[in-house]
Amino acid sequence: GAGVSQSPRYKVAKRGQDVALRCDPISGHVSLFWYQQALGQGPEFLTYFQNEAQLDKSGLPSDRFFAERPEGSVSTLKIQRTQQEDSAVYLCASSEGGQKETQYFGPGTRLLVL
Amino acid sequence: QKEVEQNSGPLSVPEGAIASLNCTYSDRGSQSFFWYRQYSGKSPELIMSIYSNGDKEDGRFTAQLNKASQYVSLLIRDSQPSDSATYLCAVTDTGRRALTFGSGTRLQVQP
Numbered sequence: 257g258a259g260v261s262q263s264p265r266y267k268v269a270k271r272g273q274d275v276a277l278r279c280d281p282i283s284g285h286v287s288l289f290w291y292q293q294a295l296g297q298g299p300e301f302l303t304y305f306q307n308e309a310q311l312d313k314s315g316l317p318s319d320r321f322f323a324e325r326p327e328g329s330v331s332t333l334k335i336q337r338t339q340q341e342d343s344a345v346y347l348c349a350s351s352e353g354g355q356k357e358t359q360y361f362g363p364g365t366r367l368l369v370l
Numbered sequence: 371q372k373e374v375e376q377n378s379g380p381l382s383v384p385e386g387a388i389a390s391l392n393c394t395y396s397d398r399g400s401q402s403f404f405w406y407r408q409y410s411g412k413s414p415e416l417i418m419s420i421y422s423n424g425d426k427e428d429g430r431f432t433a434q435l436n437k438a439s440q441y442v443s444l445l446i447r448d449s450q451p452s453d454s455a456t457y458l459c460a461v462t463d464t465g466r467r468a469l470t471f472g473s474g475t476r477l478q479v480q481p
Contacts, residue, residue, distance in 0.1 A: 297474075298474050304467055312468060357467070
């Protein structure tokens with residue numbers, strides 16, 4: 257089946273703008289994760305959903321970051337009042353759920369804040 | 371202190387050689403261990419997963435896990451130029467579903 261999809265693929269925002277990043281997980285996948293990847297670094301965890309429930313948001317860097325998954329499928333990561341340090345690739349991953357779950361990554365959204 | 375450590379490289383090997391990539395982690399309770407490959411400008415792609423001590427082989431790839439030493443490695447046999455990429459080690463910490471990644475090791479396979 258289709259993999260994880262994300263949109264937009266690229267986003268340029270002026271500092272202070274709000275942005276919304278969308279993730280469509282693999283159909284039927286219960287778990288959904290958001291990661292942030294800075295240049296030259298490994299991805300860093302932001303938040304995790306199991307169905308519509310946000311079970312872990314310990315990685316969100318500030319209250320400007322907000323994520324939702326209202327119907328347990330598509331998820332949106334919203335960043336309010338963007339700052340230059342928010343420039344990064346935002347990766348979404350999904351998995352079937354279960355103890356030894358493999359996470360499959362989408363292509364990412366590259367965000368540049370000017 | 372970063373929880374997952376990798377040598378950033380680059381690790382340069384000739385075509386046909388064995389590439390050895392290493393990773394250490396700090397959480398003794400970690401249960402699941404993964405190697406992802408990431409080409410420049412692309413997203414991480416799963417290569418191997420390993421959950422118990424010992425070796426796990428899949429084609430040219432072998433993952434090795436030693437929980438006592440908190441060490442996981444990836445061997446790539448008969449390295450090809452197409453293996454040139456950044457290899458990310460990732461672990462799930464005790465009681466969490468999130469992956470903690472190392473910074474990655476850049477592998478260069480010279481033709």
